Each structure stands twice: as C-alpha cells, then as structure tokens.
Amino acid sequence: MWEYIAKRLAMVSIVIAGVTLVAFSAMYLAPGDPAEVIALARYGQDLSAGQIETLREAEGLDAPVHVQYLIWIGHLLRLDFGKSLVTSEDVLVEILQKLPATVELAVASLLISLLIALPAGILSALRKNTLLDNSCMFVSLVGVSVPNFWLGLLLIWLFALTLHMLPSFGYGSLKHFVLPAITLGTSLAAVTARLTRASLLEVMGQEYIVAARARGLDERTVLFRHALKNALLPVVTFAGMQFGYLLGGTVIVETIFSWPGIGKLLVDSIFARDFSMIQGCVLFIAVLFSLSSLAVDILYAVLDPRIRYDRRD
Amino acid sequence: MSSPILSIENLNVSFKTSKGIVKANEDVSLQIREGEILGLIGETGCGKTTLGKAILRLLSGKAKLEGKIMYRDKDLLTLPEKEMRLLRGKEIGIILQNPSACLNPVLSTGKQIAEIYRYHEIMGKKEAEKKAGEMLELVGISSSRGCDYPHQFSGGMLQRVMVAIGLAIRPGLLIADEPTKGLDPDTKLQIAELIVGLVRKENASMLLITHDLELAGRLADRISVMYAGEIVEMGMAEEIISSPKHPYTLDLLRSLPGKGFGTVSGHPPSLVSPPSGCRYHQRCRFRFEACSLAHPALRELEGERFIRCLLSEKGRRKETAAQPLLTLQPVLRCSEEGIWRC
C-alpha cells in the first residue's frame, strides 16, 4: 500500500502536467487575443494599440505557446507561481488567501450532503416502497432538478429576509456557512441519497445479511456493521468526486453568497485571460483533486479488503 | 420423556416463482425435545434448509409460511419481529449451509465472531476478541487468523468459522445445516465432537441437518427423513439407520459409498407439481398400483416411529427391509480406530 501511495503521489505530477498543459492551450484556443483582453482588464476601455503590444512583450505573451508553457513550468519548479497579469498580485498569495474559504465550504457542504443523504438513503432503502421512501425519492428528484442559483436565492429570501435568522451574504462566522453549504449540500445530497438507497438495497439482499440477522443482531447493527460498509463503495466514489469538484470552487454559489472562494477567482481570471492566475488555480485544483481521488482509492481498499492495489493475483 | 423445546405443526412453506409455486415444506410436523439431537436427512432440495430457516424466520419475503412453530410456548410465526430477534442467536442458533456467502466479505472473521459476544453478552472489545480467538482455536484455526477476511480462508475453514459463530454463545436450540461438510475426516470428527459436546454439556437441543448418514446416526437421538418437502420417516436414530422402513431411507442407505454405492433411477421430483400419490412411487422398488394414486399419511408405528408409506399400512413392511443395511458398529468405533483416516 505504501508503495502504491508513493506511486500515486508521483503520478500527481503527471496529472498536473496534463491539466495545466491543456488549460494553457485551451486558453490560447479560446477566442480573443489574450494581450488585448488583459490590457482591457488592466487599463480599461481607452486602449491604444501600442499599449497592447507593450503588454504583450512585457508579459512574454509574444512567445510561442509551448515556450510560454515551458517557461511557466520552469518557474513552477522554483516554486514561483508568478504574478497576476491583470492585478499584478502574487498568484500564490491570492490563491492561498482564497483556498481556506473554498476548503471550508467544500467540507461543510459535503458534510451536509452526507448528513442528509445517508440517513435519507438508508431510511428509504429500509422502508422500500413506503410513503417515506417515496417522499424521499420525491424530494431528492426535486433536489437535483433545482438549480443552485435558484435554491440559493430562495434560501436567502427565506432565512435572511423573511425569518431574519441568517446573514444573506459574506464569509466569516459559523452562521455564514449555513446557507451556502445547504445550497451546495442539498443538490449533492440528492444523488448521494439515491445511490445509497440503490446500493444498500442490493446489499440488503445478500445472504450474509440474513446470516447476520440469524445471529440475533438487531437491525441497527446489521445495517451499520454489515450492510453499510458493503454498500458504501459507490457512495464514497461519488462523494469523493463531489468533494474534488467542490474544492475546485463553485462559481454560482460563491457569487450569490459573496463567498471569497477559488471558483470565482478562476472564472474571473478565465474571462480576463489572466494566464498566470488560471494556471495557478488549475494547478491547485488538480492537486486537490488528485489527492481526493487517491483518498477515495485508499478508502476502497479499507472498505473492501478484496480490493488491494499493490499486487494483483 | 422431556417436553418438546420446539414443536412444528403442519408447517407449509412455499415460494412463488415464475414457474409456479414451489412447495418446499408440506405439512411438516416434528418435535425436538429438551436436550435432544434431531437429525434431519433427505434428498438435496427437499426442503431441509428451508425448514431450518423457517424456524428462525430467515426466509425471503417471497416465502409463504403456514402452520405453527412453537418454541417453548411461543409461536414463532406470529411472534413480533422484536421478540424474534431476541431469540435469534441467543436462544436459537443456526449454522447456515453456505459459508462463503454467509460471511460478510468486508469484516474480518474474528470480528464477526467477536460481535456476537459484544452484542449478546455485552462485553468489551478486547474481551470479545479474546473469546473470538478462543473460539477459532476451538474449531482448529489459529487465532492469529482472526484478523483475516473471509476470502483468505479455505472452504473448510469458512465452514469451521460458521460453526464457531453458531456455537459462540451456546444457544438452547442449535440448528446446524451441514456443519461438517467439506471437512477432512479428522477435522470433521473434531468439529462433530465439539458441537455435540457443547450441546450435551449445556443440555441444549439440536436440529442437525446433514447428508452424512453415518454422522447423523452417530450423533442424533432421533432422525427425520425428508423427501420432496415431506417427512417420510422418523424414529430413533439407531433404528432408522439399522432398520429403515421407508423405501427411500433404504435406498439412501444403500447408496453410501461404503454400502454398495447403489443408485436409484429417476430424478428427484418437482416441488412445483409433485407426483401424485406417494412422492417416491416412481423410483420406489416396492411400489404397487395404489402408490401412484393415494398420498400416504404419516403414520405412527410402535415406539415413536413414524412412516409415510402405503407398505407399512398394508403390513408388508417385513418383506422390504429384512437386512439391516448399515449397522452403527463401524461408526461407533470410528473414534477409537479412525477409519476416517486415510
């Protein structure tokens, strides 16, 4: 296993190389002259052609794409993430500033989603085809169909404006977490709940569950000790994926709740063609994603001892 | 004669399938007395496991159960699930037939044994694990393997783990579904002795389902023989083995490898549309016309002997089983001499 983890960590650099390379070329293939867009963002609309050219040269945007990429990699190896092309702020500083908010929100929404999804999924599996199951299903189907922006505004309207219980925007105290985390959490919860239910139903039909009951274990023990661990594989996969995705930030929720996260930073940088910032963000997201995917893979082996990675016989 | 700890009355179990209703148990009545070992033998697929599982109400939702299963003074078929749960494992234990499917693949075997202690006897983790280790040792597996997962065990070892689980807290009634299958003779003997030793020591009762007639004959006090969902013969173990009265029992004994390896032509009957009349009549060497028409009832003969055969009704029994086919002598000798050894 250690060997496997080491190998995977080494692999992270490949993922990063891949992600950043594609991101780099994507930004070049995207329509628009980057120098011009950056100049616009920096200097406003009253631009002269000379200004654009000066900027192009100064920022090295005149070099061929692959050269620029290699230069960037070169800097990266020296742990130099560069400065934002638009605001000249240090990319690393900026990202590290935003990352905590993103990570916190990701953890909070994942927790909320699991807190909703696991009990809901489990209950509806246990009470299959009852009113409870059907209403869980109904709610979760509505849950996935409701877009984040809609739900977010609705929650603000309800909890901030009507009930005066929670702040409508901002970041800082615990109260600020509630609405954004619920907004993100519920839409994730819907899928997770359905996955949990389907997976649990399958497991509950297995012979070893009958055997566990035959030992006189009560339903709780049967469920939590015997069934759940077996049923959790797809749930863990999905939750892991969602966590990775949340770590990449979520523009919509961040915008609605003025959450100072990495998602909005990235999207803004994309539209401003702020290459160094884009690359920095993408790199961080890729690393986080790789780590969460590694964590999920390790969890597989923990959940199901038949899955082991180092030697395949 | 002690009172019955379990008495099954007119039990019918059927499964619905797309091909019709499978009547896995039909009108089964039997009793297990306090401190008694009842052997249940019979053709594969005749409904033994179904009977065992029915007692603990472990059958799938598709199964339909009718009749009465009285455990002491409780009817297990109408007992609320909560109370049923209290009986399972603690008062009525079961060793299930298919260990590779019945062990949870993601829990180590040690844990699966230990959890019984933790759950039923509410002891600490440490203590439970220690007891689980002891239990493993008892069935001949080194306790260090307790942290291994089921897929790392051999077939026979899994079987022994199932036994360990079934014996873990010494229930008053143990249902053992082929507890010694897949074991080498030495181990089999050891396990059989272990089970019976514990059952006897606790003065518990046991329903021993097995295909191993010799084992049944040796361990059981009484034996029931099932065929096609019905009980066809029942009586004291020694008598059944030494002087079987039902033609099926007779054929069963003759087919033992050591006893001629005799086969009978024909197939086990369908449980969806069982043959008319006596269910064994098509394969029976002693059949006569009436056999295909009248379905014989389970009749009590002298000495707590029951039989479901028209022959016995007609008093033609003497012709059929003149010679005892299997005497218990070699079996009883086995532990001293070890004919199990190769």
Add this chain to the structure above:
Amino acid sequence: MALLKVENLKKYYYSGLFKKEIHRAVDGVSFDIGRGETLGLVGKSGCGKSTLGRTVLKLLDPTSGSIFFDGQDISGLKGSDLKNLGTRMQIIFQNPESCLNPRMRIYDAIAEPLRLHRLFERDEERGRIQELIEAVSLSEELLFRYPRELSGGQLQRVAIARVLGMKPEFIVADEPTSMLDPLVQAQILFLLKKLQTEYRISFLFISHDMRVVEWMSDKVALMEGGKIIGFR
C-alpha cells in the same frame, strides 16, 4: 504422455494492507495426470488443495513453477493465449453458492459456456441443456430461477452441469459432491465415471470422503501444508 504435468508449482498469497504477509498456500508441488486418469487429492482442510486446483487452471497466477497441459507449458500464458484451453480444462468449484452470477438465470448460466464457445447452434442449445440437467438430476422448473432460489445441492449440480456441457478433457473437481445426499452423490459420481470412460476425461479429484476418492481415483495424493507428502 501425461495430459497434465505440474512441476514444482508454488502459489503464495500476499496480504495485509500496510504490512506484507506471505502465505505459502502451495509450496512446490509436482505431479502428473494421464489421459483418462483420475488423481485424487486429499488433505487436511486449508492445506492448499483448492489453491492448487485453481492455480493449475491458471485462474490464479502461479508464483513459480510450470504447468504442462498436453505438452504445452501454460504457466506463462496470459489472457487470450489461454482462450483455446477454455473448453479443454475446467473446474467444478468448491463453493457453488457464490460461483454463479446472481443476476443470471440458471438456464443462462448453463448455456453460457456453450454459447461462448459456440459449441451448439442456438436451436440445439435447448436440447443440450435439457440433457445436461437431466444428467445431474435437476428438474426443468429450476432453469429459469436465479441462483439465490436454489438449494445448496441443486446449485452444486448446476455447477457440474455447466462444466460437463463443455466436454472438457481435464476437470478439477473440488469437492463436487459435498452438498449432495448419498443417493444423488452416487448418481453424480457414476455419471462422472461414465463420462470419463466414454471421453477419456482426466480428473483432479479433491474430496474428503476417502471411500469416494478411492472409488474415483487411480492414484491418490496426500497434501499437507502446501506440499504433497505422498501418493497412494
């Protein structure tokens, strides 16, 4: 010439999530089986019989050693190279309750090898399956059930029928009758024996019932702790 020749075969299991443990399940085994011959294999529970059987068939990758089947060393073969061995060497698994796909009806499970290797035309298939289940004394009503809905002994016979359908030259029979009553067991054993003489099938016959093994086998190997400690 022997149909199957095994030389110094080893199979080690590695386990443990973070610390490695080695388990020598088969530790240097050599034997050979001629055409139409049966080698009985007996030994204490957990001594490595099943592992040996599965490794011989290359269902497990041998740690070392060689396996010659019909003169060809198959120990190093991989994937598609083994494909033509599919119908020639087969195994009846020890645990029938978990070796059938829970989502496949019995009919399909038995038909699967026939279809896979195109042994029969589609319209012959039904007749063939009919024959097979009759041979193992199963009734037709079971065919369209799922494995979960069969008794242990019935499943075991399904597993046997499935293998016999392919008419293999060599069969590893891993306790093929452990869940059968003596009557049916006798039927099945007679069937195997009959097929053996008819088609010159070779068996590696694993069982715990000495009388059965002796009745079936030409030679009996005794295994202990992963090694064969004697033949009889």
Add this chain to the structure above:
Amino acid sequence: MTDVIEKTEITEKAYLAEKRPDLEEFGKNKLAVSGLMLIAVLCILALFAPEIAPHDPFAQKLDRRLLSPSSEYPFGTDELGRCIFSRVIYGTRISLGIGLLVVAVTSVAGTAIGLTSGYRGGLLDEVLMRGVDIVMAFPNIILALLIAGLLGPGFSSVVLALAFTQWPAYARLVRGQALSLRKRAFVEAARALRPSGFYIMRKHILPNCMEPIIVLGTLEIAHVIIFASALSFLGLGIQPPVPEWGSMLKAGIPYLRTAPHLTFFPGLMIIFTVFAFNFAGDGLRDSLGQPADQEVLAR
C-alpha cells in the same frame, strides 16, 4: 423402471416466455410504465410542439409582460410578453435532446472506460484513471472554452462540451464497482471459461453494477439541462431567444419574487423529466434480473 417419468421438455413456448420475463416484469411495474408514459408525453410534446403550442414561442407582446397564468396563457407570459406555455413546449425539443443525448453518450462511454479500468487493472487502470483525474480536475468552463474554440458554436458543441465533462463520473463510479466485483467468486468462475475480458465485463460485471449507473444517469439529466444553459454565455450554441428550460429558468431569476411563474414552469418541466426517467430507470433496474430481495423477512 417401466414407469413413465413425466418427461420435462423445455418447449419452444416455455422457453420464449421465460426469455422475456424481463419485459413482462417491466410491464408489471406500475412505476416503470408510468415513467415510460411520461417519456412518451415528453416526446409527443417535442415532436408536435407546433401543433400543441397555442402561441408562437418567439412572439413578443411587450404590452402583455409578466402576466400570470390565464386561459389564454396557461403558464402566463415572460418578461418580454411571450407565452411561457408555448416556450416550455418548444423547449422540450432542445432540453430533452441535450439531456438525452449527453446522458446516453456519457453513460455508455464512461461505463465502458470504468469497466475496462476496473476489470483490467494494472497500468491501463492507472492511465485511464489519471485521465479521469485530469478531466475532472478541469474547471468545466475551460473545457467548454476549448471546445467552443475548436468547434465553434452550435448544438453539437454543447453536447460535446457537456459530454466531455460528464463521462468521468460514470467511469469512476463503475470502476469502483468493477474493482470489487472482479474479485468475486462468480467472476473467477466465469474466467474459467476463458472468455474475452470484454465478455466478462459485459455479462458479469456490468449487470451487477447497473444500479449506480441508472441512478446517476437518470438524475444527471436534470444536471445536464441546467448546465447547458450555463454554457450559453460562452457562445456555445443555445442562445436567446431559443426556448430552453435552463435558460428560461435563469432568465426568470430576477423575477423570482415578483413573477415566480417565470421560473416555476420551466423548473417543473425539468422535474417532470427527471421523474419520467427515474421511474423508467427504476423499472429497468427491477427487470435487470434482480435476485430475490431478501430484505423483507417472511413471517
């Protein structure tokens, strides 16, 4: 042994009847049938939109903006005085088209990749899964921009962009299941038949990991429909005033408090679609050959 043992014969009829119990079971499943019926309704809406819609979905009547539902405008009018009912019906064509196409393509492709990766393992698994990591680590907009840049705007680039970002989810999910399933005894038993790896994946692994695929697939439809509208501002195709549920929802957000019917009805249609496919998916799952469910103990 003269007695005639009733010769059992797998007759043609019995055989055929038994080969199709899946369909029968599907038919018996009320939920599944209602799901199929809902899907049929959606298809009819899409096909006969011009006949069903009472108004031109593009016709603006600025003097009749934001009207509440009435007999003339069953779902009311939007911010430009267009008939929401007509737009919702026309929107079926695009939203359903995108949803179905993307989910079909991604679930098939993702499943195939996940199966291969999980079953084969080893280097191939590593390569495929690192590929998945790369794709998933990408912010979706970057990918969409890339595709927009390469293909130019259009329906196909929306589908492609969405498909490209969505397949890894299936791949990862299925791989996890496959990793576990490949160690099951019945897979080893199947391997003893020496079929191709593809065969085992298709016949043995896939049917046993269909549940999560169906769950994800049927729920993804909603996600895809909403996501499609988010791509429109990148110039990826669906542009106003083309009626499309996701965009309609978005356009109605400003009026969430004053005229909620703007968002309500397109949202309702998405929910409706998700329900339709979920019901049908549940039916499909039940007819996949579910082993007897044992979770309910018999009395």
Add this chain to the structure above:
Amino acid sequence: IGEDKEGTAQGAGSGGSSQELVVGLGSDVSSWYLDTFAAGDARFVWSQVYETLVRLDSDLNITQGLAESWQTPDNGKTWIFHLRENVTFHDGTPFDADSVVFSYSNQSYVRQAVLKPVQSVEAIDNYTVKFVLAKPMPLPYYLTHVAWPVMGPGCLDSEGNFVKPVGTGPFKFETQTKDQEIVLTRNEAYWGEKSLLDKVTFKVVPEAATRVIALETGEVDMIIKVPEYDVKRLEAEEGIQIHRKLTTFTDFLQFNCDKSPFNDTRVRQSIAYAIDTESLVNEVLEGIGEPAGGRPYSPVMMYSDPDLETYTQDLDKAKALLEEAGWKDSDGDGIRDKDGKSLHVTLVVSKGVWAARHNPMAQVVQGTLREIGMNLEIQVLDEGAINKLESTGDFGMILRSGYFVWGPYPKHFFVHHSASPYSHYHNETYDQLVNEADMTVDVQEQEELYHSLQAFVIEEVPAYYLVHEEKVVATGSSVKGYTISSEDPWLNLSGVYLERK
C-alpha cells in the same frame, strides 16, 4: 473569523447610533494605484479616498477640486493649475505641486492612455503646476475623472512598489479583506467639510439579487447599481429610498459598417426607424432610463443638443429604406434577401454585469427587426470572444453599454473615429469633425462642433443609440442626507449621516 455581531441579518441594523455606513458593492477594488484602471465598482471607493484637481458638481458643472483655478495661455496646449493650500495627505505629508507632478508624470497607464498627449508636468512653484500637451485639448475635463486622481508619494516605498493608498479625500483607507470588505475611516484632517460618518464599510456582494436582499435585511445601508426590475418593488417598501439620476452613459447598437448589410447607410437608418426605444425603456427597463432615439449622448452631457431631432418608430419607413437598399423578400419566407443572400445578421451581446439588462433588450431588438424582415441571431459572448469578432469583422452589430465617457465631456465621439481600435466606421468627415472638436478650447466653437457631430450621428447612424442609462442607488431607512449626483462615480457622501432606530 470576523465579528459575530454582524453575523445575522439584524447585525448591522443594531449598531446603535454609531456613524458607520455599510455600502453594498458589486465588485472589489483590485487596484489602488495608477498603473491599472480602477475597474468595476472600484471608483466608488476611490472617490472617497482620492481626489482630483478638478471636480464636477452634482449637475456636472466643472468646479474646483484640489486646484483652485486654472488657465491656458495658448488655447489648450499648456495648462497651469493653481493648487489649494493647507491640504494634507492621509499620511500627513502636505499636498503640493510635487505630488501632482508625481501623480501625472510617471504613471504608465495615465501616460499611455487618456492623457497620452501630456508631454510634461512641471512644478512652477510649491502650489502651481504646468501641463504641457502635444496638441490642444480641454485638459480640465479629462482631469475630473477619479480613475486618475492625485496620489500621495507615500503610496510607494523607496523602491517604487505600491504599499498603500494615500489620498486627500474625506476618508482614509483602513483595511481591506479581499473580495469581502473595505473599511474606510473619516479623515479628521480633511480640508473641506468633514464627513459626518465615522466609518464607511464597503461590502462586496457580486450578485445583484443578494445585494438587494442585504439592503432589505439591513445588512447594508446602501446599495448602488440596483437592478431595474427591483426598483418598483423597493420603492414601495417602507423605509427604503430610491435615488435615481440620469447618467452620462448611453447604451447603443454599434454597426459593422465595413460589411454588408450595414455598409449601407439606408440599412442602418432602417434599423433606427424600426426600433422603438421608448418601449425599450418602458417595458424592458421598467421605465428606468430615458429613450435615446439615436441621440449619441445623454442630455446631462455637455453640449447635448436639446433640439436634436431623434428617431421615433416608423416601421413603414424602415421597410421602405430596406427596399430602397435592395433588400426584398423575394422568396416569401418573411426574411428579406438580396442577390440570393438573405438578410441575416448577428447581434453580439457581452456576458457579464450588463447581460441581465442587455439580454432582454437584444431580444426585443430581435423581435422588432423580424417585423421588417431582418433575421437577427443573438450571440452572448465573453469579452475575449467579442474582441476576436471585432478584429475579424465577423459580426453585424454589437450591443454596448456606454463607454469612453469621462465626465460630461464628449470624448465618446472617438468611438466611431477611424483611429479607434473599436471603430467599425470609417468616414473622413466624421474623423475631422471629432479631431477639431477635441482640440478646440473655445466653448462656443466647441458647442457648435459637437452639435454638428450629433446631427451627423443621427443622419449617418454609425451606431444607433438606444437608452440613456439612469443610475439607481437605494438607501435604507437609517441613511439621511444623501443626494445623488450625476458625477461618475456618484457616491458623494458629504452630508450623509445615520439615524438608527
């Protein structure tokens, strides 16, 4: 983690009688220095901290700022400013000619963009500065814009790196938390009338709908850029006050006059006749703004011609013009065609802050043009993609919000000047008129020139001007003494105080 008292909706409202104003802002201040443009909502904050030499009053008349008077000895090539004395920067250093030289001489952005013609800035004495220009131009107007204010030398450290904002304005920079809030405190040493507020906090709330709710809950006292569709509702709400004022910005449809069909003036005119700007304002924009009918700039701008004849909708005329230009519906599909090509054009709309307003506008334009037989395809794109289309000329029209507007001065006409990188109109007469007007200092002459430019735009339609934008600020019940001004960034807080219940 921040103070918890603001953690709830009521938090800010229960602040007692302290004079702490909380303003909801759409975007953060990403730059505090002259090397980059104060984009987005940054100027609202800048204008509290920084000041300009010349200012505009609330009706856009030019008045004194940090300069008390100014003159040009040579008709606009040289400008001399006499500075206000006894003014100090926030860090205590005195404001003098050197700081003006510092602000206007060495800054890359200012030098390269708007103030490019500025050749040198010299201090004549402690409180007099001279600007020498390459060509005559009305410099004071340019200097009214807060995007290039006077900054204290204390902004930079000894190596020339920016450290912190140092201005002369009524508020001092206190702290900034990226993308969350900016805190300013009262400048006790302010030269003018000191603010009544102790503290102003700008909260960054990008989503307009959230911003509105935050005002309603009292989490903020004041929001700027209130979305049009919420104005009516907010007006009706108790305690909330809406402040509206016409701005200097005008939304317009820019034509690609280099390509068919818009290289034909008649086609452009036809569109001008077709679009009903009145209903655009009344229906799409909920009555916020003023219909332009082609008028290139807002009535509040300098030299805006009050007698200008603007367009009113006339569909028949629009159709006739198209016919005249050769676009006829020969195949009867409702779309006109000419030489086998049907009249199909694209309308590019920018995504981003303006999209919410421009999308429906574009769709109405689309609907209207369909009536005269023109098929319009809307493309909502990001800035980069629009630039690309502009350089390839692959578009028909672009819907733009007003820009190139510095104060009331009509610099905006450069948009259609050949030299402008964004111009898609090439007309020598026009170029000449613009050059002349910009170089003239004489007010009378200038007015005439700009009047004729307006008439020219109406006649030639290089772009069709749709709506004069109105700005909307909303304040909560506790805000008193606020009056909205026309000056960009219109957030004059002098006289504002709080009265909390």
